[in-house]
Amino acid sequence: MIPDTTSNILITCARGIAPFLKKEILNLGFSVKSSHETGLVTEGTLLDTYNLNLRLRTGYNVLFLLKEFRCESPKDLYEETYKITWEDIIPEDEYITVVSQVDNLTITNVMFANQKLKDAVVDRMVKQTGQRPKSGPERRNIVINLYWKDTRAWIYLNTSGGKLADRGYRKIPLSAPMQETLASAVILATGYDGARHFVNPMCGSGTLAIEAALIALGKAPGLLRSNYGFMHLKDFDTDYWYALRKDMLKKAGKKLDFRIIATDIRQQAVDAAAKNAKTAGVDQLIEFKVCDFRNTEIPAGKGTVILNPEYGKRMGEAAKLADVYVGIGDFFKKKCGGYTGYIFTGNFDLAKKIRLISRGSTKFYNGKIECRLLKYNI
Numbered sequence: 001m002i003p004d005t006t007s008n009i010l011i012t013c014a015r016g017i018a019p020f021l022k023k024e025i026l027n028l029g030f031s032v033k034s035s036h037e038t039g040l041v042t043e044g045t046l047l048d049t050y051n052l053n054l055r056l057r058t059g060y061n062v063l064f065l066l067k068e069f070r071c072e073s074p075k076d077l078y079e080e081t082y083k084i085t086w087e088d089i090i091p092e093d094e095y096i097t098v099v100s101q102v103d104n105l106t107i108t109n110v111m112f113a114n115q116k117l118k119d120a121v122v123d124r125m126v127k128q129t130g131q132r133p134k135s136g137p138e139r140r141n142i143v144i145n146l147y148w149k150d151t152r153a154w155i156y157l158n159t160s161g162g163k164l165a166d167r168g169y170r171k172i173p174l175s176a177p178m179q180e181t182l183a184s185a186v187i188l189a190t191g192y193d194g195a196r197h198f199v200n201p202m203c204g205s206g207t208l209a210i211e212a213a214l215i216a217l218g219k220a221p222g223l224l225r226s227n228y229g230f231m232h233l234k235d236f237d238t239d240y241w242y243a244l245r246k247d248m249l250k251k252a253g254k255k256l257d258f259r260i261i262a263t264d265i266r267q268q269a270v271d272a273a274a275k276n277a278k279t280a281g282v283d284q285l286i287e288f289k290v291c292d293f294r295n296t297e298i299p300a301g302k303g304t305v306i307l308n309p310e311y312g313k314r315m316g317e318a319a320k321l322a323d324v325y326v327g328i329g330d331f332f333k334k335k336c337g338g339y340t341g342y343i344f345t346g347n348f349d350l351a352k353k354i355r356l357i358s359r360g361s362t363k364f365y366n367g368k369i370e371c372r373l374l375k376y377n378i
Contacts (some may be wrong), residue, residue, distance in 0.1 A: 004045045008065040010156060012039040013058055013181065016364040019197045020185045021058045028055060049159040049230055050241055054222040054248060057184035059164050061154035063145050071153035073106050074116045075128050077146075081155060082119035089157070091234050092131035095141040096121060099158070102148040117146050117155070125336055134312045141232040161229030168224035169280035172272035174205040178344075179306060180221070184364060189362045189373055190342055194218075196258050199302030199339075200291035202332075203262035206273025206286070208306060211284035213260055224280065238360035256285055258303070263296045275313070294331050303339050305332070311346040311369065318350060325353035332356060332378050341376040348372065 014023045015037055022032055022040055028051070030042040039060075044052075052062045066089075067079045090096065098114040098121075107113050118135055121144070126132050133142075143158035165181040178186075183313045187208065192198055194216025200209045214221055222228075223245065230236060264270050277283040289297070293307065307328055312318030332341045333356070345351050346369040352360075360375035 004047060006043060006045055008033065008356075009042050009044050009049060009052070010039055010063040010065065010154075011042065011052065011056070012060040012063065014038065014060060014179070015367060016362075017058050017185045019183065020188045020332070021056070024056055024164060028052070033166055034105070038359050044258050046159070046230065046233070046235070047159075047240060048236060050228075050237075050244055051363050053160050053164065053228050053230070054244060055220045056164060057211070057221050058181050058188070060181060061145075061158055061160045061163060062120060064159050065156055069153055070151055070270065071104075071148060072151050074112065075147070076114065076118070077153060078116050078120045078226050079151070081117050082124050082125070084121075084155070086121050086124045087128040089234055090121070090125065090133060090142055091232070092125065092129045092133065093135050094147045095138070096133050096233055097137060097141070097143045098135070098136040098146065099143060100146040100148065102146070104148050104150060107148070112250060113146060113148060117144065139229075140227065141229070143229050157229065157233070159228065159230040160233075160352075164222065166225070167221055167280070168226070169210065170205060170207065170276050171279055172205060172275055174272055177205050178207050178366065179225060180211060181208055182364060183211045184215070186211050186306075186342075186364065186373055187343055189364075190306065190340070190375075192216075192269040194256055194258065196332050197299045197301060197339075198258070198260045199296060199298060200260075200262045200307070201264075201296040201305070202307050202309055203264045203273050204308070206262055206276050206288075208308065209260055209262035209273065209286050210277050210280050210282055212333055213277070213285045214280065216256055216258075216260070216285070217254060218283065220248040223248060223252070258301075259299050260286045261289070261297060261299070262286055263291050263293065265292050294335075296331075296335075298335050298339065301338065304342065305336050306342040306344065306350060308344040309350075311371075312350060318347060321347075322349055322353050325350045326355070329354035329356050332376055336378045341378050343374045343376075344371060345374070346371040 033041045145156040147154045312321040362373040
C-alpha cells in the first residue's frame, strides 16, 4: 500500500463528543465529509492518520478505509476480503486482531464474521508469502475493523490500535475515573485554552487538570504513547513519524501565565493525581493540595472552576450527596466571583441543589450514564 494514497478516514468517539471532535478535525485542516452520533468521516492518507492519532484529544479510533463493497453473505465477505492485497499491507510475522460490528440477517454471531474475515486475510497471506500471521483478541499490533450493515460492508485498518483515550499517563486511576477523551471534550466545551486560571476541586486522579494542562500547553495528547496500529504496517514511515513527534514537542514548550489548581479532600487522590501529572510531563504546571473543596484557593481575576462530584446512583447515596451539591452552590457564590463555574454531573435532581441559575447545559455520556455540563456565570 502506498502511504500517500487517499481514502476515507472514519474517526470514532463516545456519544455526545462528535461536535467537539468535528471542531478539532476542522482546526487541524481536514474536511468533514459526514458525521453521526459516535464519529465522523474525513479524508486523507495513511500519513495523515499519524497526525490525527498524535493530536486528536476527543477521538477514540482513527480508521483508514481499505474497501467498501456489497456484501450479502459470509461467502461475499470472504471473497471480497481475499481480493485485498494484504501482503502489501501486513508484514508476514505480524499479529492480527479483527473487530466487527455486524447487522446482517445471515450473521447471528459476530465472532463468525470475525473468523471469516480473518480466514480470508490469513489464506491470502499464506498463498502470497508462504507464511501465516499470528492472530488473537489483543489490540496491540494490526487491527482490522469490519462494519457490515444490511448489504454493505466496510473494511478499515485501525491505525490507532488501542483506543486513543489510553494516553499512557494515568498509572493510578482510582475508582470510576473520567475517561481522558471525555475530560478533554468537557474542557473544550468550557472554552478553556490556557488564557485564564483553571481550578478543579474534587480532582480525583487528576484527569481534568492534566487534560487542561495539555490543552493550555498545546501539547499533543498522543506524545506519551509508544505503540500505534500504523507502526506495524509494512510501509510505516519511521522518519516521517519521528519528525512529526519532534515538531509537536517543539510546539509544547510555551509558558503559562495563569495557574492550574487541583484539590481533593483525600490524600490518596492527590498523591495519585500528582504522579499521573508527572508521567504526563505537566506536574510543574499544576498546583495540587489536599483540602475540602470549600477551601480551594481561587486566584484573583477571571478563570474557570469545574467540579465533577459523585452522582449517587442509588437513592440512599443521592440523599447523602444533597449537602455536597448545596455546598458547591455556596462555594460558587462566596469564593468564585468573576469566574465561570461548571458542574459535570449525571444526577439532575442533585444539580438543582446548587440553587443557581444555569446559563448553559451540554449533554455528554459518562459510559452509559447521561450527564450534563452545567454552566454558571458567577
